[in-house]
Amino acid sequence: MPQFSSRKRTRCYLCRQRVPTKVFTKYGYDILKCKSCQLLTLKFQQDYRSFISEYYDERFFTGSQDRIGYSNYEGDQLTEAINMKRYLTRISRFKSTGKLLDVGCATGIFLEFAQAKGFDPFGFDVSTYAVTKARHRLKHRIKQAVLSDVTYKPNSFDVITMFDVVEHLKDPRRDLKRLRTFLKDDGVLVINTGDAGSLLAKLMGKNWHFYVPPQHLFFFSQKTLTQLLHRAGYKVIKIEYKGKWLSLRYFLNLVKQIHHSKIANLLHQAVADNIIGKLPLYFNFFDNILIYAQKDPN
Numbered sequence: 290m291p292q293f294s295s296r297k298r299t300r301c302y303l304c305r306q307r308v309p310t311k312v313f314t315k316y317g318y319d320i321l322k323c324k325s326c327q328l329l330t331l332k333f334q335q336d337y338r339s340f341i342s343e344y345y346d347e348r349f350f351t352g353s354q355d356r357i358g359y360s361n362y363e364g365d366q367l368t369e370a371i372n373m374k375r376y377l378t379r380i381s382r383f384k385s386t387g388k389l390l391d392v393g394c395a396t397g398i399f400l401e402f403a404q405a406k407g408f409d410p411f412g413f414d415v416s417t418y419a420v421t422k423a424r425h426r427l428k429h430r431i432k433q434a435v436l437s438d439v440t441y442k443p444n445s446f447d448v449i450t451m452f453d454v455v456e457h458l459k460d461p462r463r464d465l466k467r468l469r470t471f472l473k474d475d476g477v478l479v480i481n482t483g484d485a486g487s488l489l490a491k492l493m494g495k496n497w498h499f500y501v502p503p504q505h506l507f508f509f510s511q512k513t514l515t516q517l518l519h520r521a522g523y524k525v526i527k528i529e530y531k532g533k534w535l536s537l538r539y540f541l542n543l544v545k546q547i548h549h550s551k552i553a554n555l556l557h558q559a560v561a562d563n564i565i566g567k568l569p570l571y572f573n574f575f576d577n578i579l580i581y582a583q584k585d586p587n
Contacts, residue, residue: 302462302507303328303516313495318502320495326516329485329508337459338435344504345416350396352542352561357501360542360561363396363422368534368569373399375531376479377406380448383477383526383581387447390471392436393454397423400430408448413439436464441471452481455514456505465521469584478523478582481531486510487576498547499576511578523582532573538566 301309301323309321309330319332349358359365376399386407391400394412396419403410404427413432414420420433432439436458449468458464465478472478483499484490485508490497499508509517515525535543538561544553560566 301326301328302330303513303520315495315500316502320500320502320508326513327486327510328513331502331506331508333503333506335503340503341415341435341457345414345419347418349416350418352538354546357504357543357546360536360538360557360566365536365539365567366398367567368536368539369398370402371534371569373402376450376452376481377402379529379531379579380450380477380479381406384448387476388445389448389450390441390446390468392449392451392468393457394423394431395419397426397431399450399452401426411441411446436467439467443470444473446471447473447476448479449476450479452479454482455480456482456499456507456509459506461507462517462521465518465523469522472584474584474586476583477526478518480514480518480580480582482509482514482578482580484510484530484576484578486512487574489574489576496548497576498543501547511580514578514580518580518582519585522585524585525580525582527581529579530573530575531577531579532571533577534569534571536566537568537570540570540572541566 299308301307304323304326306325307323309323311319312322313320321330321332349356350362352360387409389403389408389410391410391412394400394414397412400410400412410427411430412423413434414423415435417433420431423431449472455461468478499505511528518525538557541553541557544550545557
C-alpha cells in the first residue's frame with residue numbers, strides 16, 4: 290500500500306498516472322481518489338503487520354464496540370451457511386471438485402461446506418482467534434499466515450477464493466501474483482468485494498457501508514478490479530452481483546457501528562443474545578460483486 294504524506298506524494302497504486310487526491314474523510318482517515326483511473330484508496334500510514342495482528346483478534350468476530358466487524362460470527366452459522374452454499378453453487382459452474390484454497394478463511398465455515406461438497410479444502414487467515422476455530426474443523430489444513438508469506442506448491446489449486454479479502458490487503462497486485470503461482474493453469478480465482486462504482490455507492494457517498502477505515506485499504510469498482518487482475522496476470526471470465534444473507538443482529542451491529550445509530554444500538558442490545566437476533570435477512574443493493582478470473586497466458 291502506498292504511503293502518502295506531505296513530503297512525498299506517491300502516484301496512484303494502480304495506474305501510476307496521477308497523485309490521488311482526498312475526496313472525503315471518515316473516522317479521521319482520508320479517502321483518496323485517482324482522477325485518471327478512479328481507484329479509491331485509504332491514506333493508511335500505520336505498520337500493516339502490527340495493525341492486522343491487533344485488529345483481527347477475537348473482538349472483530351464477537352461484536353466489540355471498538356471494531357467494525359461481526360456481531361457473533363460463530364453464532365450466526367445459519368446465515369453464514371446460506372451464503373457459503375450459494376458461493377459453492379456458483380463456483381460449481383466452473384469447478385465442482387478439486388483442491389480449493391480459501392484466502393482469509395476465518396473460522397473455516399466455508400471450507401467445511403466445500404469439503405462436504407467433494408472439494409479438497411485448505412485455508413489460511415491472519416487471525417489467531419479465527420485460525421484456532423478453523424483448526425477444530427479442519428486441523429492441519431489451516432495455516433496462520435499473511436498472504437505475502439504463505440507457501441503452497443506451485444500449480445496445485447483448482448479453485449482459490451477470496452471473500453471480502455482483497456480490500457484488506459496492503460499490496461493486492463503483489464498478493465494476486467503470488468496466488469497465481471498456486472493456481473493451476475485451468476484453475477479459477479473467485480473474488481468478492483464491494484463495488485465502489487455502483488449506484489448505491491455513488492448515492493451514499495462517504496456513508497456507503499463499505500467505506501470502513503482503517504480495515505479497508507482499497508475500494509474497487511468493476512473497472513479498477515478488472516485492471517488490477519489484468520496487471521497481476523489474470524483474465525476476467527465473469528462478473529456478477531450477489532446479495533448476502535445477514536442475521537438481524539449482524540445488520541444492526543453494522544448500522545450502529547458505521548452510522549453511530551443510537552436506535553440500532555438499542556435494538557442490537559435487545560436482540561443480540563436471543564433467537565430473534567439470529568433471524569436471517571436478505572440484502573442485495575447491487576453493490577457487491579463476485580468476479581471470476583483465470584490465468585492469462587499472454
